[in-house]
Amino acid sequence: MMDLPRPKAGQPILDLSTPLPLIDEDVLSANIARVQAYMDAHGLKFRPHIKTHKIPAIAKAQVEAGAKGINCQKITEAEVFADAGFDDLLITFNILGLEKLERLKALNDRIGGLKVVADSRTTVDGLSQGFAAGRPLTVLVECDTGGGRCGVRGPEAAVELAEAIVSAPGLTFGGLLTYPKPDSEAQVEAFFSATLSALEARGIACPIVSNGGSPSLFSAHKVPSATEHRSGTYVYNDRSMVRAGHCGFEDCAMHILATVVSRPTEDRAILDAGSKALTSDLLGFADFGLILDYPEAVITGLSEEHGTVDLSKVTGRKPEIGEKVRIIPNHTCVVSNLFDSMTFQRNGIVTRVEEVKARGLVW
């Protein structure tokens, strides 16, 4: 087989074959700077989630801008970033099972700043068994402050689990963590502050209080008990972030370049970007992304390699077969996960291609 096609630095993006996600270097840098400045202004440590890009070079830019450590979701993701020189790694996942614990232990033995979370005695007991010998593992208590996913359900349960971690061989209590529902800062603060008081009364130090989430990104300062905030999507931004009021379309660093491959009717265009390029994540939208060049066009449906576009509301010129268009995806994090490499550009010229190093890592 011939080498897989890959853009080269210096190529005009309109010469590139599609479908292809592109990252605007200047928008990327501005996004990193803007959110870091917000966190700095409020004295919050910022821990970017790498799930959005899965690229060590971007995480380096985030840390150079002032981020303290990074957030991973899988052990093998953390391994990739440890290899790239990162040390302060938080894996926000309940890790269970012998094989995973062995790999986690190997990782913990080679870097100093590994942290994980737990929300049950079962998870804590498993971690404790796995880490009874060697360097202790730092474990945070995950709290369900209303998000309705993982987490202990109230301050009392949080304190109880913290005590279990404190007394578990091989473990060090690292603090509290939540992935909150949007607009629930008062609830998060109430949960954290009640838990912190109770921990203090028991003489248990709580070094990290970690709040998170992109939907609540610019409300992070309304949770004064938090010592840090975690967010991923801000680095590229997407249609959901524009809807949330966090940015404009001009702040979306990721465009999916696609080509019109068919115009079967006056009102229908077919793109070469389907669910295997855009994903079927709706995130509450009724359609599958915004075509920047034709904002009145609607991507009504995706099959795996085709996107069906309704042009009936397009008042001016309509796109022709062979024409390239730029799409802002509903959700950028899931797009990154589909591509082995990411193409960067500035002013329409390719600057570099980065391997999406942590893509497709099973766990």
Add this chain to the structure above:
Amino acid sequence: MMDLPRPKAGQPILDLSTPLPLIDEDVLSANIARVQAYMDAHGLKFRPHIKTHKIPAIAKAQVEAGAKGINCQKITEAEVFADAGFDDLLITFNILGLEKLERLKALNDRIGGLKVVADSRTTVDGLSQGFAAGRPLTVLVECDTGGGRCGVRGPEAAVELAEAIVSAPGLTFGGLLTYPKPDSEAQVEAFFSATLSALEARGIACPIVSNGGSPSLFSAHKVPSATEHRSGTYVYNDRSMVRAGHCGFEDCAMHILATVVSRPTEDRAILDAGSKALTSDLLGFADFGLILDYPEAVITGLSEEHGTVDLSKVTGRKPEIGEKVRIIPNHTCVVSNLFDSMTFQRNGIVTRVEEVKARGLVW
């Protein structure tokens, strides 16, 4: 970094770390045999779509069972399968653009049975320019028989485009093709037979008449003008195929093995399979897959690495933290596209691990 984790032949599947898609060897073989027997019984050539598995070893089993050629969706997919020894390759896509045409030409020059589709003069003209020298390229006319995606809109337009292909330097007219809407066999037959009559009247031979689609799989015999049928999903099957009445849950070869990582409340379980394992394809369902072991449980939401399960309707025992469950995905083709390798099993023991060779190929 340590080697990426990968199951080994002989391991019990319940020892494997999750999330992990598994293929049952016996169900896979039975699915291949059953659909081939149906096509054979009706004298239809069968052309499996490899988008579902993207694994040459499975396509070999399909061809050994009697399939005539295979269906790809991208040039680089076709390259992978040409390298694996396949010769009769149909790419069901309008191919546009210089870089793609160059690669397509290189592929056509090395194998004899390459075919593509076109539904516009723009595409035909581009193909003709690209193939003016060297071995001619076979081009089928894609027909919109009601599916509403790509395709010329009526028999007259189909004949017109066929004539354009016949007279275009570098191209050979290969026949007709459609991706129909479900339950529209009469419509498909009417389109095909009218076009065939008109072509015959003009003395244009039409070697291939290709019908397709999994939703209409077992109605393929109701389109007597068709010479072949294309389908992908049947090889693994999934929840959408069960709903369509094409199989039972016992015929679903792909299970996603997942672990319960949290049980925050009596009625909520959290799995380690989210949209990066199951995808967010709903295909008309309201939830994100069927948990075989707890059919009353409902996967109500996915974040990227977590699945949220409502257990309120589970009458018996509820799953515990650390327990592994098997999920039948809504749509199997998109799951294959997320994983670099696929694990096969028989009676709960790993038989082999195959690379998903054509995964993540950009175009």
